[in-house]
Amino acid sequence: MSPGTESPEMTSLEADAFVEAAEQVETPEAARASAPPVNADGEQLLEISMGPHHPSTHGVFRMNVVLEGERVRRLKPVFGYLHRNHEQIAEKASYLAAIPYTDRLDYLCSMTNNWAYALSVEKLAGLTVPERAEYIRVIVGELTRLQNHASLIGFLMQDMGASGTPLMYAFREREKILDLFESLSGARMMCNYMRFGGVRVDTPPQWLEQVRTLIGEFPRFLDEFEALLMENEILLSRTQGVGVLPSELAVSAGTSGPMLRASGVNYDVRKVDGYGIYDRFQFRVPLGEHGDVFDRYMMRVLEMRESLKILDQALRDISAGPIIDPKAKLRGLRPKAGEAYGRIESPKGELGFFLISDGSQNPYRYRVRPPSLINLTVLEDMCLDRSVADIVVILGSVDIVLGEVDR
């Protein structure tokens, strides 16, 4: 207590006693939390802090790990180092001004972030998306999935100690996709491409041809990747049976995306929600069986093959036409009071934007449902009784981007 806040009636002696009493108050819970962790025999356990500056954490993410020998007994994830007040900024800005900020949520997949946000505003404002824009959205969305999954596998191998090679091969392919994004939208990563009721610009000449060439060459890369990794004994022993996520837990924790499907739960927003025009495409949803790191890795490999099928069909069916709803206004969008939730299957899982409008120029409430954060909540359950080296692999298989986790 600083002298300035003392009430005039209190003498300095009384004030000292007051301060002392305040310092001594400690709840039993707080006492237990601050006490050093012990095992059943009363031996003290080792508590280490992995992160926030740890190369395996994919950014600034901290895990407080309690170890008994080499085994994990407790794991507490600490979020928020990259918090940028995204939701509050979006509530203060116009609907349009939030789009470039959504690029920066999951900065590997800006196209799908744009899409999810545009979808929820379209629901709120009652805009319809023209046919061609829907196809372009599917094409860029699936290209995003390809580059996200390819680089995720690269990062996972990097975490496992295969330093460089798989990651560089993945980046070589990702580069081609980013080049396509640049010639389409002007930026490689922060695309800012979707608009409410469509997309910003039409595809440049020859762009669709370039996509066709790319997806023609992509299976060769996948074959190469599989030959490089799939039978590797080190990979198999590091991933099989590691970080098992039972399907009941995966469902009750609300995980989504490849992680949920690796646990054998058939849930893909593209299938169950059929947003956009996904009901027109023939594709399968790969399902895992064991829910371990290997299954999660396999989900990504198989999903890339399915994405190629979707791209193939989208490129076949796309036709000329308008790319934006003529009713859509760029500036001064004032949706009627109401609320909307738009969700898509982003490469990381179910990405949703919940918006409440009060009829003004900026959303009254803007909320992101980030798949990375929710998938990360089961980290402790997957890591218990595994070694420290496994934490790194398990975290890598969750596929997080800290921009989205902390927002």
Add this chain to the structure above:
Amino acid sequence: MLGEGIIKGLVETARNFFGSYTSKQRLTTVQFPDERLIQPEATRVFPFLVFDTDDAEKGLRCVACKICEVECPPQCISIVKSADKKPDYSGIYAGKPQFYPSKFDIDVSVCMSCQICVEVCPFDAIKMDTAFELSTDDRFGGLLWDKQRLARSNEYYRSIHPTEAAEVDAQLAAKKAKAEAKPASAAPSGDTTAR
């Protein structure tokens, strides 16, 4: 046999290594300062202000309407509207004098290259540049670009975004023809409405 998978993988890496001597597909590195990739036409880095004629000061298309200042998501544009009016050099206002920005600053350390200022500008006065080697050791003044630093000629715009500039030129020519056809009393009210 244990280790078979690893050997299979190594065969793949060897194929990539030796392939990099013969195949362009496998050798993707560009020796940057000496070799440069061609930038796509859509590339955007930071905004610039377009001017007509060859006077960067008087020929600015910007009429200080402040729409971009309001819409800019990170609020990095700062405009002060002039007290007086300058003559119309573009011809699209039928010779009527227009306001101009007495100050137009963009803090490029805040700018996130989102292009929203370009999209909302009803006068085609602000466009995206493609120059990217912009490092400076002056982190205050060197990153706060004023009107003089931002001004680029329309010829420059045509050279970096030829297709887009051709469309803009055609639209402006149409506006100009319309303005000249009508007597000077017709104010360009249609131009100022939001898209």
